[in-house]
Amino acid sequence: MNESPFVDDDLDDPWIIDESDLYDPEVDAFFADPDSVAPTSGDDAITAAMNDLAMVTVRQRMLIAEQYRAIDSILRDAEADPESWVGPDPTIDPGWTDPRERSAAAVRRERREFAVRAAAADIAVRLRMSESVVRSRAERAAILRDRMPRLWASFLGGAVCEQNAVTAAQLAASLPDDGETWDAFDQRVWESAGSLTPPKFRVRARAARERVHPESIEERHRRAAEDRRVWLTPDLDGMATLSVFAPAVKAEEAMRSVDAIARHLAAQEGEGRTLAQLCADAVLDLVAYGETESTPAAFRAVSVAVTIPALTLLGESDEPSSLDGYGPIDLETARRLAGEASSWVRVLTHPVSGTVLDVDRKTYRVPADLRRRLGVTHPTCVFPGCFRPARECDIDHRVDWQHGGPTSAENLAPVCESHHRLKHGSLWTLERDSDAGTMRWVSPSGHEADADPPPF
Structure with a gap:
């Protein structure tokens, strides 16, 4: 790779990249005719295998980057031209009035929003991905494309792994809306993104972010603390992970307190739990019951x-x-x-x-019998891939009530608020086979997907 791949002579955009510097001709030659590429060390089978692996890895990275680019492109096109996803624009009719008394601008803005959501859901169902992953990949592609053109081109060229590209995008997204800051960050990290392993690159990139960030860390910490939260992640074998995002000082103080409690308990006669087990038990007892000894029956x-x-x-x-x-x-x-x-x-x-x-x-x-029955037969939202518990969902009329749809088990299903709104705000439809009792979703692009079966 040349020391500087930027071609800025006689160009309107100084960040146009000569992508020929990002591709290894041996990679293309290998995939065109693998037998034509000789090992670098003669007949050394190990060297040949390592070379093959390196070429496959580069191609894999290029394909992943292309997926990011394609997802971003589809969602941007949906926003620019929403009709294919949400139907014709009613506001262009001179006699149009909105029953909800919204302005034409507000309706058009909502149409663009639902078009993007409908497209993201379509991609998610087709690729068996979560919608949040689809949206995040589009957002990261847009961030890299707009804020880090050097690293973006290296990612597309297979020189940067997905983990490092994601790290760069996450950190770039946290920078203020300032072109000079983005450029400085891009300059500092794009080369190391292709040469460092993900853990080392994350350390390097975080340090680079600190150096280029124009705001003080005090101001950033004050703002970040507003996002403190707790979440639960189910694990295997009847276990789960409880995570807390909080200011580092308070998290450290909490950890020291938990450690002190655990060590105190470990010193008690007859205690057989490990220190790690005692720490976990102390956290759970303190949070759930306000103490570390017996569990009050009222909490149960x-x-x-x-x-x-x-x-x-x-x-x-x-x-x-x-x-x-x-x-x-x-x-x-x-x-x-x-x-x-x-x-x-x-x-x-x-x-x-x-x-x-x-x-x-x-x-x-x-709950009432009907809702309980629906919650049993469909324990989660019936949109493919959605795992929102039925108890947190709306009970949706597949055929709208105002269109004659009955309130019956055959016409009802739990649909989370997000997918409920998507169903009514876009061209996504929910169909039901009355004979088989199964449901099928049809996307605006015509893709069909069955509702996920219950996990019993």
């Missing part, structure tokens, strides 16, 4: 929904039970939760098909 008065396979209930199978909102749990935990909860819902499922055999109706303070 909660309503729990447990799904138990029929053969497991009969003692003929060890198939795990399922905790509503989480997933598989061991039977002992299921029994304990059921025993400690003030109310619980038992759901029996078929051992082969997974279909619901029975829903316990003798429960205390439970």
